Amino acid sequence: MAEKEKIDFCTTCRKEAGYTLQKRDIKKMVKDIEYTFSITVAICDECGEEMGIPGLIDKNIQEVDEQYRDYKVSF
Numbered sequence: 001m002a003e004k005e006k007i008d009f010c011t012t013c014r015k016e017a018g019y020t021l022q023k024r025d026i027k028k029m030v031k032d033i034e035y036t037f038s039i040t041v042a043i044c045d046e047c048g049e050e051m052g053i054p055g056l057i058d059k060n061i062q063e064v065d066e067q068y069r070d071y072k073v074s075f
């Protein structure tokens with residue numbers, strides 16, 4: 001595995017900890033219709049809590065945006 005270990009500050013552990021990126025489904029109401037979006041979250045390897053990784057929020061917004069566009073096309 002050539003992948004570099006991902007480490008960032010975990011606010012729950014209060015220290016630098018490794019994390020794993022996972023996909024999670026979230027539900028979001030847009031104009032009275034509920035959509036399910038799959039976003040990427042960072043899970044702390046030590047406590048299992050979600051970590052707020054810089055740049056991930058931007059990625060989530062992009063993911064939701066793309067999937068919402070796909071929903072609109074299929075309706």
Ligand SMILES: [Zn+2]
Nearest residue numbers: 010013044047
């Ligand atoms: Zn942690």
